[in-house]
Amino acid sequence: MDPTEPVNSQDSLGRCDAESLMQAIVGIVKSDHEARWIFSQVTGFNYYEARSLGVAIERSWLERAMEAANGRAAGLPLQYAIGVWPFRNLQLRVNPAVLIPRPETEVLVDEAVGWIRSKGAGPKPVVVFDLGTGSGAIALSVASEVELSRVFASDRSAKALDVAAQNLAGLDESTRSRVTLLQGDWFEATDPLGVSPDLIISNPPYISRHDYLGLDPLVREYEPESALLAGDVGTEQLFRIVEGGPSRLAPDGVMMLELSPEQVKSVSDRAREVGFLAVHVVADLAGRERVLVLGRAS
Ligand SMILES: C[S@@+](CC[C@H](N)C(=O)[O-])C[C@H]1O[C@@H](n2cnc3c(N)ncnc32)[C@H](O)[C@@H]1O
Structure with missing residues (x-):
C-alpha cells in the first residue's frame, strides 16, 4: 500500500500536517485512543502539541505510522504493532x-x-x-x-x-x-x-x-x-x-x-x-x- 494514500494534504516534500496524519491513523485503527499512542510513539510529539506547534510530519514518520496502524488493524497488540513501548x-x-x-x-x-x-x-x-x-x-x-x-x-x-x-x-x-x-x-x-x-x-x-x-x-x-x-x-x-x-x-x-x-x-x-x-x-x-x-x- 502507498503509505501516503489516505493522507490528503501534503507539501512538495511529501510531508503532511499532524491533523492529516491523525485522521489517516484513526481511519485505519478506528480508535482515537490507540491512534494517539501510534502518533506519539512514532513522532515523539503528543498529537495536540504537534498540531498547535504546526509540526510538519516527516515521510518516514508517516510510513511508520501507517505500518503500525495496519499491523494493529490486522490484529497485533498495539505495542507490537508500534514496535516500541x-x-x-x-x-x-x-x-x-x-x-x-x-x-x-x-x-x-x-x-x-x-x-x-x-x-x-x-x-x-x-x-x-x-x-x-x-x-x-x-x-x-x-x-x-x-x-x-x-x-x-x-x-x-x-x-x-x-x-x-x-x-x-x-x-x-x-x-x-x-x-x-x-x-x-x-x-x-x-x-x-x-x-x-x-x-x-x-x-x-x-x-x-x-x-x-x-x-x-x-x-x-x-x-x-x-x-x-x-x-x-x-x-x-x-x-x-x-x-x-x-x-x-x-x-x-x-x-x-x-x-x-x-x-x-x-x-x-x-x-x-x-x-x-x-x-x-x-x-x-x-x-x-x-x-x-x-x-x-x-
Ligand atoms: C514474565 S517474562 C518477564 C520479562 C521481563 N523481565 C519483564 O518483566 O517484562 C519472563 C521471562 O522469563 C524467561 N524464562 C522463562 N523460563 C525461564 C527459565 N527456565 N530460565 C530463564 N528464563 C526463563 C522468559 O523467556 C521471559 O522472557
Missing part, C-alpha cells in the same frame, strides 16, 4: 519474542532502585542479577537509573535476548558497560560467573495452566507462552528461583520477585523454609500485593 524512562523495542512490559513491573524496579540507593555509594558496585530479562525492561532500567549497579541479565530464550541486546545497544556508553546478557535456565546462566549477587530480581512466568487458558486471547495468541505459563500450579518457577537464592546471594543480599497476590503466602512460606529470614510484601498503586522482598539477614 515506554517502560519507566526507557523506550523499549518489543516484538512477539518478548513479554510486553507491564506497569506492575515498574513497582518491582522501583523497589530495586530504592534498595540499591539506600545502600549508599560503596567502594564496589552493587551486583544485580535479573533472571528472565525478556526485553531487558528490569535490567536496563536498573542499570540506567543507578550508576552504582553492575547488572547481569539472563534469559533462556535466544530470541528474547536479541531484543534485550537491541535495547541495550540504544543506551549510553556508561549503562552499556555495566550490563551483561547471558543465556540459560535461571541460575545455570549466572552460576559460571562465580559471583555472589547483592540483589536478585525476577519477574518469572507465574501463571497456572488453568489461568493461562482464561487470559485475553490477544495475550495468548501473541505474547510468548514461555514468558507467562509457569506450570500446573503457577508457583513452580517462583519456587525454583526462591530455592536457589540463599546459597547464591551475598550475606546481606536481597531477592525481589514479582508475583500475583494469591501467591504471596505460599511463596513467602517457601522462602522462610529455605532460609530467608526477612520477608516483606510490596503493593502496587492499586493496593494489590505484587512484589515479594526476601532478605538473607533479618
